[in-house]
Amino acid sequence: MGIHIAVCVKRTPSSTSVALDGNGQIQTEGLPHGINPFDEYAVEEALRIKEKLDGSKVTIISAGKADCAEVVRSALALGCDEGVVLSDDAFNGSDTMATSLILSGAIKKLGDVKLILFGKQTNDGESGHMTALVGARLQRPSVSAVRKVTEVSDDSISVERAMEDGADTLKLTLPAIVGVTKEINEPRLPSLKGKMKAKKAEIPTWSAADIGVDAAAIGAAGSPTGVVKMEPVPTRGSGIAITGETPEELAKNLVEKLKETKFI
Amino acid sequence: MDYQLTETQQEIINMAGEIAEKKIKPVRAKYDQNEEFPWDIIEEMRKADLFGVYLPEEYGGLGGGNLELIIMAERLAQACGGIGLSALTSSLCAIPILLFGNPDQRKRYLPDLASGKKLGSFCITEPASGSDATSMGATAKLEGDHYVLNGVKNFCSGGETSETYVLFFSTNLDRGPRGITAFIVEKGTPGFTFGKKEEKMGIRCNPTYELVFENCKIPKENLLYKEGRGLHVAQGTFDLSRPGVAAQALGIAQGALNETIEYIRQRKQFGVPVSSFQAMQHILADCATQIEASRALLYSVAKAMDKDLIPATQKAIKEGILVYDAMKELGAKRWTKESAMVKVFCSDTAMKVTTDCVQMCGGIGYMRDFPIEKFMRDAKITQIYEGTNQVQRNEIGMMMIKEAASAARKEAVAA
Numbered sequence: 001m002g003i004h005i006a007v008c009v010k011r012t013p014s015s016t017s018v019a020l021d022g023n024g025q026i027q028t029e030g031l032p033h034g035i036n037p038f039d040e041y042a043v044e045e046a047l048r049i050k051e052k053l054d055g056s057k058v059t060i061i062s063a064g065k066a067d068c069a070e071v072v073r074s075a076l077a078l079g080c081d082e083g084v085v086l087s088d089d090a091f092n093g094s095d096t097m098a099t100s101l102i103l104s105g106a107i108k109k110l111g112d113v114k115l116i117l118f119g120k121q122t123n124d125g126e127s128g129h130m131t132a133l134v135g136a137r138l139q140r141p142s143v144s145a146v147r148k149v150t151e152v153s154d155d156s157i158s159v160e161r162a163m164e165d166g167a168d169t170l171k172l173t174l175p176a177i178v179g180v181t182k183e184i185n186e187p188r189l190p191s192l193k194g195k196m197k198a199k200k201a202e203i204p205t206w207s208a209a210d211i212g213v214d215a216a217a218i219g220a221a222g223s224p225t226g227v228v229k230m231e232p233v234p235t236r237g238s239g240i241a242i243t244g245e246t247p248e249e250l251a252k253n254l255v256e257k258l259k260e261t262k263f264i
Numbered sequence: 265m266d267y268q269l270t271e272t273q274q275e276i277i278n279m280a281g282e283i284a285e286k287k288i289k290p291v292r293a294k295y296d297q298n299e300e301f302p303w304d305i306i307e308e309m310r311k312a313d314l315f316g317v318y319l320p321e322e323y324g325g326l327g328g329g330n331l332e333l334i335i336m337a338e339r340l341a342q343a344c345g346g347i348g349l350s351a352l353t354s355s356l357c358a359i360p361i362l363l364f365g366n367p368d369q370r371k372r373y374l375p376d377l378a379s380g381k382k383l384g385s386f387c388i389t390e391p392a393s394g395s396d397a398t399s400m401g402a403t404a405k406l407e408g409d410h411y412v413l414n415g416v417k418n419f420c421s422g423g424e425t426s427e428t429y430v431l432f433f434s435t436n437l438d439r440g441p442r443g444i445t446a447f448i449v450e451k452g453t454p455g456f457t458f459g460k461k462e463e464k465m466g467i468r469c470n471p472t473y474e475l476v477f478e479n480c481k482i483p484k485e486n487l488l489y490k491e492g493r494g495l496h497v498a499q500g501t502f503d504l505s506r507p508g509v510a511a512q513a514l515g516i517a518q519g520a521l522n523e524t525i526e527y528i529r530q531r532k533q534f535g536v537p538v539s540s541f542q543a544m545q546h547i548l549a550d551c552a553t554q555i556e557a558s559r560a561l562l563y564s565v566a567k568a569m570d571k572d573l574i575p576a577t578q579k580a581i582k583e584g585i586l587v588y589d590a591m592k593e594l595g596a597k598r599w600t601k602e603s604a605m606v607k608v609f610c611s612d613t614a615m616k617v618t619t620d621c622v623q624m625c626g627g628i629g630y631m632r633d634f635p636i637e638k639f640m641r642d643a644k645i646t647q648i649y650e651g652t653n654q655v656q657r658n659e660i661g662m663m664m665i666k667e668a669a670s671a672a673r674k675e676a677v678a679a
Contacts, residue, residue, distance in 0.1 A: 189286075189311065191311055191312050192272075192275060192279055194313075
């Protein structure tokens with residue numbers, strides 16, 4: 001039997017040092033890009049489930065400009081079966097709400113998808129909304145921050161969701177949407193043969209019309225939220241080290257410092 | 265330097281580089297210290313398809329040739345000459361099977377060596393027979409459908425970890441060099457056991473074993489090529505395999521130099537980085553120049569070999585003949601001189617560069633806590649195995665004289 005798994009991946013800047021332009025927007029042109037690091041764990045988990053459930057298939061979906069085909073190929077090189085790029089000028093400026101509509105449209109078009117995997121968040125937008133939003137769009141159960149898949153079958157998946165004080169164990173009936181954390185696995189490296197195969201793979205591009213999404217509901221116009229301005233995170237000053245030979249001396253010096261800085 | 269590598273070749277380097285940096289570097293000191301075989305890294309190399317980059321696609325390889333093998337070996341050796349060696353020892357088993365094996369033997373043994381499912385080794389050395397391979401004492405006697413092997417081979421790289429072995433025995437002691445014959449022997453064959461494990465100066469994670477044969481019966485079909493033509497098999501193999509040793513040497517040199525520069529740029533003495541001293545810069549310059557010259561020679565020779573080897577392999581597979589015969593039919597030249605040249609040049613470079621790197625790093629360079637001294641220990645073997653550099657020079661000289669004599673003959677005929 002096996003199941004059809006879709007993994008949604010995003011092409012994001014590989015660098016953490018990005019510049020802002022005059023309008024307070026991130027400048028990503030010319031930066032090295034790659035698959036969103038969190039999505040690598042989702043791809044790996046999909047492959048592990050595929051290896052566990054005979055006859056399963058993994059399809060990679062990536063929405064963005066045409067160049068996101070490169071991250072689809074990098075996932076195919078790892079052993080994923082098919083890939084599709086969602087690209088259309090009408091998608092430009094989509095926020096997370098609109099993007100979730102685009103991804104849901106593609107998943108519906110694939111037809112038989114039983115499990116949809118996401119990385120917990122992206123390393124650029126960092127909203128972490130997508131798992132829940134796509135779950136809501138498809139009206140299927142969703143769970144984010146999954147650190148372990150404990151059981152999976154053709155009909156259900158049991159997962160551990162990381163919580164601040166431990167973990168929840170949840171069982172979801174398929175189809176379901178799961179967002180995974182970095183703790184879930186250690187992603188594999190690609191193989192040379194996988195890379196050769198991925199290079200030759202045909203990756204179709206689907207437009208808004210292909211996935212049956214109303215152009216008015218997506219893009220900047222269809223997005224209820226927008227980024228007004230971005231600012232760099234202020235750099236944190238270095239901490240102060242309290243020194244002293246004995247615990248008593250350390251405590252004394254700490255209290256003095258707290259008084260000096262008017263904390264006490 | 266841009267050596268005009270293909271996209272696939274660049275991928276091989278990237279892949280080997282990823283394994284070298286992420287997987288090998290963190291564990292190389294441990295495996296060196298413990299003289300333990302790095303099975304976990306072997307698994308990574310298998311998964312990445314690195315074992316078959318130089319073998320035909322028909323046998324599960326990537327369809328490359330010598331160049332693919334050496335660029336991979338070089339990149340792995342930049343992190344560790346010992347761990348990177350396992351792909352090379354396997355190639356030293358696969359190359360004679362590819363060249364001299366009949367279609368059945370190629371089909372039986374090459375796929376598992378290409379996938380890395382099985383590792384391979386090659387051994388010609390005996391306690392009393394090193395550079396003088398003709399003084400071999402281990403014997404193979406044909407009895408019905410079997411050969412019965414007796415005797416000891418030693419200094420077998422990858423011994424015990426390998427499943428498939430290409431080995432040399434005398435089928436006729438009276439005939440000396442013309443009595444030597446090559447065989448394919450599999451681990452687990454009754455009568456084939458492992459003797460002493462050597463303790464080595466370098467490449468310590470790769471086990472070097474003594475192989476012991478006591479009435480070991482192998483099927484007649486395991487004869488590789490022809491009885492009495494073992495030295496021919498060995499020489500034909502070395503002609504194509506020595507660039508592998510050269511690549512290992514080159515990688516060791518490059519790896520040592522990279523890590524040395526990193527260190528001397530941050531090491532301060534007299535208030536300035538050590539790298540700012542001209543005395544250092546001159547050593548650096550010589551090291552880098554020797555490395556680049558070695559690489560240029562190695563890549564050119566490998567490319568030239570592949571121009572013969574790859575079409576011959578395709579022809580042999582298509583026509584069901586030996587690759588070695590196909591090479592002769594296609595008029596391929598013998599690569600004895602050039603393969604000896606790259607081995608000498610790259611391994612001498614490795615020894616010189618790694619010694620200089622220890623010197624540039626000073627006291628810390630000599631310490632086991634620091635990776636540089638290991639490069640120097642690992643480099644030494646490349647001047648010794650697959651024929652000492654003295655033997656290589658003999659071969660270069662001998663081939664030069666042969667070529668000159670043949671040219672003189674042609675001139676005489678023309679006159």
